[in-house]
Structure formats: C-alpha cells, structure tokens
Amino acid sequence: MPDAQAQTKIPVTVLTGYLGAGKTTLLNRILSEPHGKKFAVVVNEFGEIGIDNDLVVGADEEVFEMNNGCICCTVRGDLIRIIDGLLRRKGDFDGIIVETTGLADPAPVAQTFFVDETVGAKTALDAVVTVADAKWLKDRLKDAPEAKNQIAFADVILLNKTDLVSDTELKDVEMRIRAINPFARIHRTQKSDIAIDKVLGQGAFDLDRITAIDPDFLEGGHKHFHDEDMQSFSFASDKPLDPDKFFPWIQELTQREGPNILRSKGILAFKDDPDRFVFQGVHMILDGDHQRPWRADEAKTSRIVFIGRKLDRAALEKGFLSCVA
Amino acid sequence: MAAPSSSSSLTSKLRHLDLGGEVIGVHFLGRSAAFALGTGGIVLAEGDNEQRIEAHKGAILSVAGDARRLLTGGDDGRVVATSGDGASETLFEQRGRWIDQVASGADGAFAFSIGKTAHFRPAKGEAKSLEFPSTVGGLAFAPKGTRLAVAHYGGASLWFPNAVAKPDVLVWKGSHRGILWSPDGRFVITTMQEAALHGWRLPEGANMRMSGYPSRVRSMSFTAGGKYLATSGASEVILWPFTSKEGPMGKQPTMLAPRDTRVSCVAAHPKEDVVACGYDDGLVLMVRIADGAEILLRAPEGSPVSALGWRADGGALAIGTEAGKAGLMVF
Numbered sequence: 001m002p003d004a005q006a007q008t009k010i011p012v013t014v015l016t017g018y019l020g021a022g023k024t025t026l027l028n029r030i031l032s033e034p035h036g037k038k039f040a041v042v043v044n045e046f047g048e049i050g051i052d053n054d055l056v057v058g059a060d061e062e063v064f065e066m067n068n069g070c071i072c073c074t075v076r077g078d079l080i081r082i083i084d085g086l087l088r089r090k091g092d093f094d095g096i097i098v099e100t101t102g103l104a105d106p107a108p109v110a111q112t113f114f115v116d117e118t119v120g121a122k123t124a125l126d127a128v129v130t131v132a133d134a135k136w137l138k139d140r141l142k143d144a145p146e147a148k149n150q151i152a153f154a155d156v157i158l159l160n161k162t163d164l165v166s167d168t169e170l171k172d173v174e175m176r177i178r179a180i181n182p183f184a185r186i187h188r189t190q191k192s193d194i195a196i197d198k199v200l201g202q203g204a205f206d207l208d209r210i211t212a213i214d215p216d217f218l219e220g221g222h223k224h225f226h227d228e229d230m231q232s233f234s235f236a237s238d239k240p241l242d243p244d245k246f247f248p249w250i251q252e253l254t255q256r257e258g259p260n261i262l263r264s265k266g267i268l269a270f271k272d273d274p275d276r277f278v279f280q281g282v283h284m285i286l287d288g289d290h291q292r293p294w295r296a297d298e299a300k301t302s303r304i305v306f307i308g309r310k311l312d313r314a315a316l317e318k319g320f321l322s323c324v325a
Numbered sequence: 326m327a328a329p330s331s332s333s334s335l336t337s338k339l340r341h342l343d344l345g346g347e348v349i350g351v352h353f354l355g356r357s358a359a360f361a362l363g364t365g366g367i368v369l370a371e372g373d374n375e376q377r378i379e380a381h382k383g384a385i386l387s388v389a390g391d392a393r394r395l396l397t398g399g400d401d402g403r404v405v406a407t408s409g410d411g412a413s414e415t416l417f418e419q420r421g422r423w424i425d426q427v428a429s430g431a432d433g434a435f436a437f438s439i440g441k442t443a444h445f446r447p448a449k450g451e452a453k454s455l456e457f458p459s460t461v462g463g464l465a466f467a468p469k470g471t472r473l474a475v476a477h478y479g480g481a482s483l484w485f486p487n488a489v490a491k492p493d494v495l496v497w498k499g500s501h502r503g504i505l506w507s508p509d510g511r512f513v514i515t516t517m518q519e520a521a522l523h524g525w526r527l528p529e530g531a532n533m534r535m536s537g538y539p540s541r542v543r544s545m546s547f548t549a550g551g552k553y554l555a556t557s558g559a560s561e562v563i564l565w566p567f568t569s570k571e572g573p574m575g576k577q578p579t580m581l582a583p584r585d586t587r588v589s590c591v592a593a594h595p596k597e598d599v600v601a602c603g604y605d606d607g608l609v610l611m612v613r614i615a616d617g618a619e620i621l622l623r624a625p626e627g628s629p630v631s632a633l634g635w636r637a638d639g640g641a642l643a644i645g646t647e648a649g650k651a652g653l654m655v656f
C-alpha cells in the first residue's frame with residue numbers, strides 16, 4: 001500500500017548549501033545533463049539558472065510559524081502555494097527541486113512536506129542535499145550556524161571543491177562533518193560533478209527505504225572531533241521495546257526538546273510484533289509506520305539516532321533504554 | 326439520513342464532458358459554462374456545443390468572472406479575459422512570473438497579484454499596485470465599489486486603490502489564503518492554512534474564529550442573501566449562520582449532507598436556500614438548508630470535485646473534477 005502511493009507521488013529534492021559552495025553549479029548540472037527527466041525548480045533568485053526552463057519558479061522564502069506558536073514548528077508558506085500551482089501541471093515534470101538560499105534553515109522546507117495535507121498527499125520529500133565547500137566549511141562551521149544546520153540536516157552531502165585542499169585537510173573536514181552528521185552520504189566532488197542518481201531518487205524520507213542505521217557509526221569511530229554545539233547520538237537495544245512505553249517517551253521528548261532535535265530516525269522491534277517499526281522526525285514532527293516483517297536472518301535490534309543541539313546524552317540513553325518491554 | 330443512491334430523477338439529465346485537464350474553476354457566461362483548466366485551456370459548453378480556447382501557455386492558477394467575461398491568471402504571467410462567444414484577450418502580461426490571484430470587480434475593473442504585489446486595473450483611469458508584507462493569498466472586491474480585500478500572512482488588508490491612505494489591516498496570526506466578502510459587505514472571511522476559517526466584522530474589525538474542521542477549507546460560498554456561509558473541509562457541508570449582526574459568533578454551524586468522504590467543493594444556489602456540494606469521490610448533490618433534503622446530481626467516479634458553478638438564474642449547474650471530467654446540468 002505505501003509502495004503504490006509512493007509511486008504516484010512527485011519526488012522533491014531540497015538543495016541547500018552555504019554561499020559559494022557550488023549549489024547553483026549542481027543545479028545547472030542536474031538540469032542540463034541528458035537524463036531524459038524534466039524538473040520543476042523553485043529558486044530564490046532568477047537569473048542564476050543558465051537553462052531555459054519554463055518550470056523555474058521564483059520563491060520568497062516566507063517562513064511561517066504554525067499556530068501552536070512553537071519556534072521550531074515552521075513551514076514555507078510560499079512553497080505550499082508554489083507546489084499547489086505546480087501540481088496543476090503534473091505530468092509536465094518528473095520531480096521538483098527546491099533550492100534554498102545560502103542562509104536558509106532546511107527544517108521549514110522539510111516540514112512543509114509533512115504539515116500541508118495536499119502537498120503531503122501529492123509530493124514526497126526525497127532528500128536534503130547539501131553542497132559544502134571543502135576549503136571553507138571548517139570556518140563556516142565555526143561562524144555560521146546556518147552552515148551547521150545544513151550539514152546536520154543533510155541526507156546527502158557534496159563535499160565540493162576538493163581540488164582546492166590537501167588530502168589531510170579533506171579528511172579533517174570529513175571528520176568534522178561526521179561529528180555533526182554521521183549518517184549522511186558524503187560524496188567528494190569538484191565543480192559539483194556527480195552522477196545525478198547519487199543526488200536524486202534517494203528516498204531518504206521514505207519509511208520503506210529506511211534499511212539500516214549504519215552500525216559503524218554506532219561503534220563510535222569518529223571520536224576525534226566533537227562539535228561542541230551540534231551532536232549526534234545513537235542508541236541500540238537487543239531487547240524488544242514496549243510500544244506503550246516508547247510512544248509516550250518519544251512524543252514527550254520531541255515536544256519538549258523539539259527545537260533542539262533537528263532530525264531523528266529509528267528502526268524498532270516491539271514485543272510480540274513481527275514487523276519492523278520505522279520512524280523519522282524533523283524537530284517535533286514524527287512520521288512512523290510498520291515497515292515489513294523482521295527477517296529470520298536479521299538481529300531484532302532496535303536503533304535510534306538523534307542529531308541536535310544541547311542534547312543530554314545520558315538522559316536520552318536512559319529514556320530509550322527504559323522503553324524496553 | 327439515508328445515503329444517496331447511485332441514481333436519482335436528476336442524474337440522467339447530467340451531461341458528461343471529458344475536458345482533459347484538472348478543472349480549476351467554472352463560471353457561467355450567460356447560458357454558457359466556462360471551464361478553466363490546469364492545462365491552460367478554457368472550454369465553453371452550452372447544450373451540445375463545446376468550444377475550446379487555448380487561453381494560456383501553461384497552467385491556469387486562478388479564476389474569477391462576472392456576467393460578461395471569465396478572468397484567468399496563469400503561470401505564463403498573463404491575465405486573460407474570455408467572453409461567452411469565445412473571444413479572448415490578454416489584459417496583462419509579465420513574463421517569467423506567476424499570476425497567483427485574479428479578482429473581478431464592478432464595471433469592468435479587475436485585480437490580480439504577483440507574489441507580494443497586488444495590482445488594480447480600473448476600466449478607465451489609473452492602474453494602481455501595492456506591495457504587501459507577504460505573498461497575496463487571496464484577493465476579492467467588495468460587493469459594490471472598488472475596495473479590495475487582500476489575504477496574506479498575519480491577516481488581511483482592506484485596500485482602496487484610489488485612496489492615498491494606507492490599507493486597513495485586519496490582524497490575525499497565521500497564513501490566510503482564500504478571501505470572501507459577505508454579500509452585504511459587513512463581513513470578510515478568509516480560509517486559513519490551518520483547518521479553520523477566520524472572519525472580521527466590519528467596520529470595527531471584530532474577530533470571528535470558525536474552527537473544528539478536520540482538513541483545510543478550500544471552498545466557501547455565501548447562500549442567497551448572505552444567510553449562511555457554506556464551506557467544504559469536513560465530511561458534511563458546514564453552514565455558518567450570518568443572519569444576526571454578530572455573524573456566527575457563539576452559534577453552532579448547521580451540518581448537512583454527511584457522507585463518509587470529505588466535501589471538496591461547495592456552491593450556493595444564487596436564489597434559493599440550496600447548496601450544491603461536491604465530494605472527494607466525485608459525487609455531487611444538492612441539499613436544501615431548511616430540511617436537509619438531498620438530491621443526487623452526479624454519481625461518484627473517483628476524482629475529487631474541484632469546481633462548481635451555478636448559472637446566474639440558478640437554472641443550471643456546472644461541475645468539474647481534478648481528473649478533468651465535467652458535468653453540466655440544466656434543471
């Protein structure tokens with residue numbers, strides 16, 4: 001059932017990146033390469049796109065608070081209207097690419113796809129793709145909270161302009177990225193040159209495609225750097241969880257800590273439940289469902305990941321482990 | 326109340342049309358129904374005749390009209406007027422931008438919006454434009470005269486394009502999208518991004534919050550004489566009473582024609598206390614407000630009803646769906 005629906009939804013890729021990182025180059029590449037696909041593009045400044053495309057739409061990045069008055073519960077009002085408009089031409093394009101300004105927080109864009117009924121019913125957020133400058137990212141992570149948000153939020157990171165740094169510098173910046181976001185796919189690029197299938201069609205928000213949360217990362221292989229501001233934590237349990245404990249815990253946690261939790265993800269094994277339960281979240285917005293039966297050959301391990309600011313590791317771990325049945 | 330069966334004395338009178346594109350709006354020009362399509366075309370239908378006009382080189386985003394002409398705004402940056410004989414004329418063009426909203430005023434005046442800017446074009450006299458703090462979500466002329474209600478983020482503004490004074494701002498937190506005046510001009514109502522309506526009583530601007538909907542309200546229509554405001558957004562048609570001076574405040578809405586699927590579109594009969602309502606499954610019925618009596622007009626075929634329009638004399642109803650199927654019924 002979810003499969004059949006996913007088929008008909010139009011995929012949306014969110015393209016972020018700090019100023020000058022190479023976002024527009026990537027966008028022009030996606031639009032010009034001969035892949036036979038047509039994209040509608042939502043941009044913030046006209047004129048940057050070198051391709052003649054009648055499906056390029058200008059946006060105003062109007063970020064609106066939702067009526068619960070919470071600072072993290074924001075959506076892009078202009079995007080809702082633009083997507084409503086683009087849906088009138090469904091059939092004319094295969095996907096939508098939303099380019100944000102260099103200073104934008106990706107969260108309101110992502111949340112738009114979970115909050116608006118029509119947008120959520122007809123389109124599906126595919127992935128947040130962040131283009132980062134291999135030479136300058138390190139500095140931006142220090143002085144620009146927006147840049148850090150974009151890294152923390154990403155499903156795919158293009159570490160671009162690798163020709164401008166040494167191998168050591170490159171490894172260093174990768175580890176800094178990993179310290180913030182251990183589960184994004186990192187691709188090293190020059191001039192944003194990348195195969196389009198590494199950027200589009202990622203299904204990063206598709207519950208059916210949450211396959212595994214990288215166990216490497218759980219072992220904590222990236223301890224060399226600790227970003228003081230942004231952390232990621234992951235916990236696992238081999239004992240089945242009690243849904244009557246887990247759901248109240250995660251609800252309360254995301255309501256209370258929502259502004260600090262940028263993203264969350266989990267694969268869970270509930271007691272007396274043959275199915276994997278998967279969820280993912282953006283701030284306070286959670287999306288979860290039964291996915292498929294656990295296979296006989298896989299360990300029924302529940303894993304959960306949080307990326308955020310000012311998170312209390314010990315409290316999170318204690319909370320998660322107290323959900324054991 | 327019994328669920329409507331799949332046929333009635335009227336369903337056989339429905340003329341089916343296959344328009345080939347999502348129906349964005351429908352409006353009668355005299356005796357002919359003008360369907361505006363997502364594909365940019367306009368189809369005029371009367372009796373067995375059908376005339377197709379390629380009005381826009383892209384999608385039609387908004388539709389308005391008066392007795393004489395249909396106004397459409399498109400993602401091709403054009404405002405086009407189409408008359409009942411099929412003649413169409415470009416009233417405005419700005420390439421590369423979308424015409425998000427259009428509104429039709431008295432004496433041939435019209436208005437439209439591009440992003441944050443609303444434009445007013447009188448039949449004679451000076452064109453005016455005004456930038457609002459955020460994208461214009463809805464645009465509507467007051468029932469008489471040239472005052473424009475403009476919905477935007479954080480409320481709505483009442484703008485006299487010919488006055489020097491700044492618009493009056495009606496403040497209410499949230500994103501306001503559709504906008505409508507009551508026929509007597511005493512109330513302004515908006516549909517919101519959240520599942521609610523908001524209204525202001527004029528001139529004092531008292532707030533009226535109308536909430537409790539399970540989904541966003543996309544369609545609203547005042548019944549004859551402005552007695553009720555009929556809306557979509559629930560699994561029955563919601564009718565807010567507007568007969569008293571205070572409007573619906575402190576009163577419960579009347580709920581009619583309940584089904585197990587949502588009402589997607591409503592259109593009040595121009596003369597009688599009757600509302601045509603279309604549902605998410607394509608069913609259309611007529612309901613009489615006095616006693617809730619229902620008459621089926623169109624059997625469900627799967628696609629949500631996206632547009633409904635009555636002929637000015639109430640003698641015909643036009644129906645359009647998201648899938649591009651349409652219906653025309655002459656009573």
Ligand SMILES: [Zn+2]
Pocket residue numbers: 070071072073074258259283284
């Ligand atoms: Zn929040």
